[in-house]
Amino acid sequence: MIDYRMILLPFLISLILTPIVKQYSIYCGAYAKENKRTVHHGKISRIGGVAIYLSFIITMAIFVKADLQIKGLVIGSSIMFFTGLIDDLIDIKPLVKLTLEVIAALVLIYFGISVDIIRLPLGIQIDTGIISFVFTIIWVAGITNAVNLIDGLDGLAGGMSVIVLVVIGSIAIIERRLDLLSIAFILASGTFGFLAYNAHPASIFMGDCGSLFLGFMISAISLLGFKSSTILTLALPILLLMLPIIDTLSAILRRTLKGMKFMEADKSHIHHLLMRQFGHRNTVIIMCGLTSLFGLSAFAYMINRNIGFFVMVAILLAVEIFIEKSAMISEKFHPLIGLWHRIQRKSRKIFKKVG
Template identity: 75%
Template sequence: MNELKVMVLPFLISLGITPLVKWYSVAAKTYAKENKRTVHHGKISRIGGVAIYLAFMITMAVYMKADRAITGILAGGSIMFFTGLVDDLIDIKPVVKLFFEVVAALVLIYYGVQVDVIRLPFGIQINFGLISFLFTILWIAGITNAVNLIDGLDGLAGGMSVIIFVVTGCLALIERRPDIIALAFILAGSTLGFLVYNSHPASIFMGDCGSLFLGFMISAISLMGFKSSTILTLALPILLLMLPIVDTLSAILRRTLKGMKFSQADKSHLHHLLMNQFGHRNTVIIMCSMTALFGLSAYVYMINRNLGFLTILILLFFVELFIEKSAMISVKFHPMLGLWHRMERMMERMKSNRHKKKMEK
């Protein structure tokens, strides 16, 4: 029940601070700008992440005693929050945000949060050495931007983040990691209080200060939680973040094939394609449900590896089918469907040949 306890305080703080942030936004005119990627209309505050950040930091001060790793996470998370806040207020170039993502990652490494050793079954051990620096930087920047990219629909980034934090906290319960349990559930409560106002139709957005902060915290906690673990355990946070990761990689491929810059906005993200078919609210429900299913598959894997692995493969298969059917990357990208069509043609030729042989007889 302590998990519920640490969620209640940040939830109430976030619930109370968010209206104040909305009030400030009116005076400061910090409204979300409309572009090719946005789906909202009107003046809506874009600094809701302030409420999430403050609720988290206040609750951490009340409940937690920071060790070296947590200090690094708080410092790096603060760097990403203020980077996003400056971007929300005055707009900064993507390269500047990337620079501060690298700085935040280096701070994390300085405080000892990184993957330096991976222990495989049968006593096999891989020592990353200097490569761990590059791996950590790429991981932090990749996951942070993945969460930032899915912040395109009311309640989507926040809803998926809550699910990821709750699942991570529950997995940490099994692994008996009280530090990760507290971090995950405090973040879940902080985000949940904000979601009361951010669910469709949203009256406030989290902005980059919220999405960059949450993305960093997800990536940092996963490194902290699965350090020096087996490769399969390291894959669990990747599994939970499968949809934003797939969306980010698809965006890179899609924009590269079209000759676009990665920073250029478009409406071919996973959530945009789903919204065209299922509507705003249903799309958020579908994507959050898929994230929950991936989280559930992690539990299944821990109970029964074969069944869990099969569940993961089935989920990935349906994600791949959607990517191909929706032309999310390109109309020419359809390896699975292309293989199916080739098999169909092969079967038709075999039937045709058998029919000819019968006719000849």
């Protein structure tokens, strides 16, 4: 089993370093800028990810023996961390950021972290090198940006990341993967220490250096854990990250319909819409709660596929109905509700004829 010091140390490092990072922000001017999309007021540090990154790197160096894949994980995640840190300090263009995400994904591939074979139902296998290569890059960039996009409320990205990492670590216990267990719990512990200052009302933000680092690490850990995966095991990390994935896809569709650029920010993400109705703190609790339910449904699926599948579908239907009712994508986008209304109209016509 995992050494308890491996969990305690990153928590303490992050807990101690975060106030130091806040003080340093005074000298380097690394504050979150207020604009029409922000929900904070005043000067708040936006480089809190430094504490998460250092707590992870220091603990890994002390407790985890670095093999080839661990080296690739550290190098790739460091590229993402410093990309985010530079963006937090001086702002870099979205295309440059995306290019560096691709480079970080290529580092993972070079060190042997990728999905080489995807086994689908009915015995179908996808093992073409170029498909696996492209899939890995899209996966890393997609999950990294998904976590980055949900970093809009106090404690949201950090809280959801902790839940995802704990679930992945717990699944690693079942699968007897001590390497994944150690990495996931070390990162979750360091992030949890940061959350002591990032919970609403936050006195520090993780910034892009934190969200890009966490997003990259989650994508890389899932690739490391579900290599040569079946469609089921590949679906588990997707399931755990369902909310940020749905949010990202909705943002792409919404901005395309409005003629906006994909990287052009707006205030129509899931967390923004929830906050208008439930408030800041409750929105974070709701989204973290939903992520926990997705995690529990993954465990339920492993125990009983029918029950697990039913829970997954129920949660997804609830999220879809919310998206349609809130006009998150468009006022005209309501396929599920529209289908239900058509069924109701046809049912009433049938009953009238029968009556």
